[in-house]
Amino acid sequence: MRNAHRVETVRAAEAALMARLPEGALMQRAAAGLAAACCSLLGRVYGARVVLLVGSGDNGGDTLYAGARLARRGAGVTAVPLGARVHEAGLAALRAAGGRVSDDPFEALAAADLVLDGITGIGGRGGLRPEAVPVARAARGSDAVVVAVDLPSGIDADTGEVSGEALRADATVTFGTYKPGLLIDPAREYAGAVRLVDIGLGATLPSVPDMEALQHEDVARLLPVPFASSDKYRRGVVGVVAGSARYPGAAVLAVAGALRGGAGAVRYVGPATDAVLARFPETLVHPGPPEKAGRVQAWVAGPGLGDEPGVAEVLASDVPVLLDADGLRDLSPEAVRGRAAPTLLTPHAGEAAALLGVERAEVEAHRLWAVRELTARFGATVLLKGSTTLVADPDGAPVRANPTGTPWLATAGSGDVLSGLAGSLLAAGLPARDAASAAAYLHGLAARLTSATATPVTATDVAATLPRAWSDVTTV
Ligand SMILES: NC(=O)C1=CN([C@@H]2O[C@H](COP(=O)(O)OP(=O)(O)OC[C@H]3O[C@@H](n4cnc5c(N)ncnc54)[C@H](O)[C@@H]3O)[C@@H](O)[C@H]2O)[C@@H](O)CC1
Numbered sequence: 484m485r486n487a488h489r490v491e492t493v494r495a496a497e498a499a500l501m502a503r504l505p506e507g508a509l510m511q512r513a514a515a516g517l518a519a520a521c522c523s524l525l526g527r528v529y530g531a532r533v534v535l536l537v538g539s540g541d542n543g544g545d546t547l548y549a550g551a552r553l554a555r556r557g558a559g560v561t562a563v564p565l566g567a568r569v570h571e572a573g574l575a576a577l578r579a580a581g582g583r584v585s586d587d588p589f590e591a592l593a594a595a596d597l598v599l600d601g602i603t604g605i606g607g608r609g610g611l612r613p614e615a616v617p618v619a620r621a622a623r624g625s626d627a628v629v630v631a632v633d634l635p636s637g638i639d640a641d642t643g644e645v646s647g648e649a650l651r652a653d654a655t656v657t658f659g660t661y662k663p664g665l666l667i668d669p670a671r672e673y674a675g676a677v678r679l680v681d682i683g684l685g686a687t688l689p690s691v692p693d694m695e696a697l698q699h700e701d702v703a704r705l706l707p708v709p710f711a712s713s714d715k716y717r718r719g720v721v722g723v724v725a726g727s728a729r730y731p732g733a734a735v736l737a738v739a740g741a742l743r744g745g746a747g748a749v750r751y752v753g754p755a756t757d758a759v760l761a762r763f764p765e766t767l768v769h770p771g772p773p774e775k776a777g778r779v780q781a782w783v784a785g786p787g788l789g790d791e792p793g794v795a796e797v798l799a800s801d802v803p804v805l806l807d808a809d810g811l812r813d814l815s816p817e818a819v820r821g822r823a824a825p826t827l828l829t830p831h832a833g834e835a836a837a838l839l840g841v842e843r844a845e846v847e848a849h850r851l852w853a854v855r856e857l858t859a860r861f862g863a864t865v866l867l868k869g870s871t872t873l874v875a876d877p878d879g880a881p882v883r884a885n886p887t888g889t890p891w892l893a894t895a896g897s898g899d900v901l902s903g904l905a906g907s908l909l910a911a912g913l914p915a916r917d918a919a920s921a922a923a924y925l926h927g928l929a930a931r932l933t934s935a936t937a938t939p940v941t942a943t944d945v946a947a948t949l950p951r952a953w954s955d956v957t958t959v
């Protein structure tokens with residue numbers, strides 16, 4: 484599991500740890516880890532040209548001490564102070580190690596192999612200051628590898644929001660714990676590859692994080708495993724209410740996802756029975772209505788449904804329900820709040836915006852807010868799709884960010900596959916939060932495996948690759 488903690492939590496944990504340690508020890512741990520990461524990125528340190536962008540806080544201090552370590556190993560290190568103040572002891576350490584200070588960032592950046600962004604860390608507020616903007620752009624435009632210290636300067640550490648300009652890094656070396664902003668778009672994109680340096684903060688951080696991202700072993704633990712005594716009904720039957728005369732393909736894709744999600748059987752209900760059977764003869768089909776179709780352990784309703792009926796009927800059932808696409812249209816919080824069984828909503832940003840009554844851009848800029856707000860209003864588990872899909876639960880458990888997304892997933896029908904898959908996991912008995920986050924993980928991984936050769940993927944490819952993703956996750 485990758486755990487993330489908010490700034491407030493990090494500060495409290497740091498203070499508790501610092502009280503047990505000699506003065507400055509924590510910063511030295513951070514600087515040592517940062518310098519080691521830089522060495523591995525550089526390969527050859529001796530003779531490398533390193534530029535430090537140094538703000539006025541401790542983030543700048545980490546950067547200066549790491550620069551001193553690199554200078555002692557033979558790198559040519561130039562510090563460019565950008566704040567009103569500079570960490571004096573760090574600067575003295577850099578100078579003592581042979582590093583220099585320049586007030587011409589552009590000259591230094593033009594020749595750099597590595598740039599360390601130490602402008603702001605968890606103390607940063609708002610985007611980059613105007614004077615730092617051209618410097619951050621020059622760093623991005625140079626041939627150097629750009630490494631953000633703790634987090635890319637200018638992002639919001641707690642929310643992943645980016646108001647104004649932020650520095651775009653190739654990699655981020657973060658200290659003690661992940662910060663939520665490193666997991667959530669749009670900020671996540673600015674961070675590049677994130678590496679965590681252990682500074683001993685685990686001893687004082689709360690065990691329940693503010694946010695988390697599943698890894699292979701976490702997903703493997705969640706996925707259902709059939710027992711010798713399992714029959715198809717005990718493994719769970721998932722009902723799929725999807726497709727219409729206009730969109731029969733959505734039914735096929737939702738069923739494709741559902742068949743790969745671990746339920747013992749998939750029951751399709753709707754007008755696209757012929758199309759579904761032609762592709763997947765193992766599907767149980769029924770023309771509807773859902774309550775006449777036979778017992779299921781979970782319903783998926785909405786993909787390609789158009790104006791076909793079925794949503795109200797499944798909401799009236801006493802089993803878990805996943806609503807997606809047309810199932811979310813005009814959905815009222817009351818229709819969901821009154822249910823005794825769990826409900827899982829899986830909107831993309833546009834659908835989330837419609838449910839919240841805001842513009843789509845609003846959702847995209849404030850994704851954490853949007854997923855929490857939907858959860859609160861509907862009293863349901865919500866999976867907000869996007870390049871970092873978020874899953875929030877009404878019981879207040881840490882929000883999960885999915886780490887396996889890929890832009891290739893922005894393709895027609897991929898959401899239909901996801902809803903079928905997540906519904907299947909619901910029918911197999913997973914709690915809504917686990918079903919949603921395991922489905923997002925497998926779905927993203929399948930797309931990555933399919934597009935491993937950097938080729939576009941189709942929703943059908945993603946569905947067909949789900950078994951490979953499942954085995955990839957469970958055979959670690
Ligand atoms: N407290 C500690 O012992 C440790 C702190 N660590 C480092 O310390 C950082 C936090 O240090 P600070 O609390 O000093 O905060 P920062 O270094 O993040 O920045 C705070 C300073 O930046 C200024 N500032 C705020 N927003 C700005 C903006 N948008 N543009 C320019 N300047 C801005 C503030 O006026 C303040 O002087 C962490 O991110 C981490 O890098 C690590 O060394 C681990 C140990």
Ligand SMILES: [K+]
Nearest residue numbers: 600603632634
């Ligand atoms: K930084």
